[in-house]
Amino acid sequence: MARSLAEKRQADEVLFAIGDASADRHLQRRAKEGQLIRVGSGIYVQHGTAEEVEGRIRRNWQKIAAYAVPGAVVSHLSAFAGGITPSHEVVLSHPTRFNRRIRYPGLTLVLMKGPGPQPGDLRLGSLDLYWASQERALLENLGRSSATTRATRDQVEERLITCLNANKEAGLNQIRDRARELAEPLGAQTHYEVLNGLIGALLSTHSKGVLKTKAGLAIAQGTPIDMARVELFNTLATALRTTVLPDLADVAGQGSSRIHFAFVESYFSNYVEGTRFSVEEAESIVLRNQIVAQRPKDSHDILGVFNLAYQTETRAIVPPVGDDFVDVLQERHRIMLERRPEVNPGHLKLDANYAGTTEFVQPSHVRGTLAEGSRLALAIPEGMARAIYYLFLIAEVHPFADGNGRLSRLVMNAELSRSGHSRIIIPTLFHPQFVDCLRALTQNGRPEPLINALSRVAIWCAAFDYKDLATLVSAMRRANAFEESPAEFRLLNADGSRAT
Template structure:
């Protein structure tokens, strides 16, 4: 395997002068044509996975500044039934773009509007009011990119359930700003449903259900109070953003992220064996479920859409956590993949949120997080929320770290990795927050902020070079052994200008 290249290869767009060379490379098997005029060189993944990794970059090349809209906006920018819908202005490409496993469908519509969310590669995702307008039924035959009135009403229901009257009012204000860019009939249909939820109009389908949601689902009040304290304390800490930087330095970051995220949970493989499982699809005959855990975590960490997919409301948070858990635990049916726990779970005698209160606590917790803007603050708060709820029978730590890292990637910052030697620091920080110890929030911030600084300092560009760096940093050492020898995680020696690591 050529470790100089990332396993998903490099995306290249031939010019008229060298197009024939890329055709010959494709014929020889050294390049892969994933769309007309679009090639990937050196991919070691199947075409569908290769295309999925490069999807947004290809869309940005074909439809620059496009807005992921309609049905695709409801899924956070993920393809729906193999299709990704992108709003593009008149004059842009109109024909579908077929790629392995997905078809990009251009939709005539406005460019970015107030409330839309920025995505990687200069793309956008429809904001809350816009996606409601784009999906509700209007006169005539429903176009494929619209999900329909029933689905739209379910999303109004979700907004009301997770954010109450305040969230509905914010969406109404957003709707007023963008109204002139859409069909007045669709705008009025959405407005009537939002206004009805506030009790100032009647006659809307499911109105009783929507208004009932304003009371909210039952939740763990003590956990929400604790989360509010954590968020308030995080807001007092000055952030020091670490931007993603050169992609060539991050080619193997996702693999090591998946490797360590599983290793610290007890799914232990030799590094080369884990590489064969995650990159080459090798099977571990005696440990198929463990092998799937590693491969699934790697898939989620490399997926171009999912790795930066963050929820817009509490309902989306629930769906996103379930989706990731379903993939992670697919080889462990006894762990009920994608399903919330039905029994209490504990860690060292500490009880997590009761099963009946899981959905309500997640949605109420998301509302508490809504005021945070800084990506690392959001990542820390999201990790605390998912950890405290512990919504699943197993896999909660991996799901929490994926959710936190998605916040960082969406914000353009470096993801954070918790290496084996740093496991006890990480767990002790979370435990201190759970127990409400004085200074626990600042301590956890320092632990995770150093993990991010350490991740940024490592050059992840080459598999073997990275392995040598991590060995020099003591990253692979057992945490208990390291503590007994007074050894701690260190920054790479090639970055002497970086401040010394935090020590607990």
């Protein structure tokens, strides 16, 4: 049995001794035979070039840290830098193991003295490793540790500014309250006074001499807006006002049709974002509430989108324009991803995010840009035109760490349902083309591809009969909706003719 366990783990990039004599000897033999490289006590990496070995170690740094220093907390600069710092270090706090460095090829674990997990620290999956809460990280980075292990004062200030723009004054007050509770167990009372002073300065106009960054000194001027994005939104709005769009009545607004449309909407919206189940598994989750035991978070993602697409209080209600638009978006994001604390559901992003070479709106500008962009929606005809605009607004700002695509499609459909029009799903086969059309507007300022693509797929969706789920799924299979390769398949209409 021990040997079979070792065989089963051979596909892993990094392997660990587990205290089973037979299995551990098997790892040692493989290392002697040159199949594995021992990089630390009980830690083995698949053989390769020096660059390959370093890459494997960095990709698996969380597993290695949990094995080498169980119960440690990713802290200080690492909690700000996403784990590995620019100097290829991971800073860990531990109550009994500290003031030392554990070196591996391409990675060093820097152990600092600090308490174990505190309220708010996030456990990293099933690993015995934790991530410092935002409040803990702020306090620790205001300490006097080495410059290579902590963020600078300006970086701390910039993080607070991002939090202020993302979650308004209430967000900073919440950080201050939680930090106050952590100050004593962390031994960081002095650091708390510094943090309290920074927050106080940001929340008042009396910031002279306290704030140092340009962004901090500009806070009193109001919530910043990404004006280049607003110009892009205006380009789309102008095109939408002058384009003739399909006027498709809602084909699945009541009864079983409404349930089945919401089901396929949730299925496709999650599938193209990487949450992949078979149709049968998804049907059991949504229609029979049978959560897949091995994938509870993915199961709840399916349910989250379904509920927002089906329930009366969200299906046909668009967030109000202005500052309230952001608040309602946050609430729907919280509902959609409430079982994924690692993506901070309900809270705006704190770090920049990207799609390829495209950098989305900076965290500090998210709230202002969404509020301003939503106001522009009122100058666009209701229904299809305004729905397309809402989709692009949210997708282009990308206000959350995860779930932006799903949320953008839900708000698009809320506008369609509110105005009595048929909702839109993006079938798997059409998704690459849809993304290309988004990119054409983002990078080249061309709105026509996106408008045309969504118009065509709206007509495609409205042609199916949603009364019987089995018949619907069969019809969509014949239309190649579930296929993934546009090079091999073409999307067909419900009647078998070519759709795109």
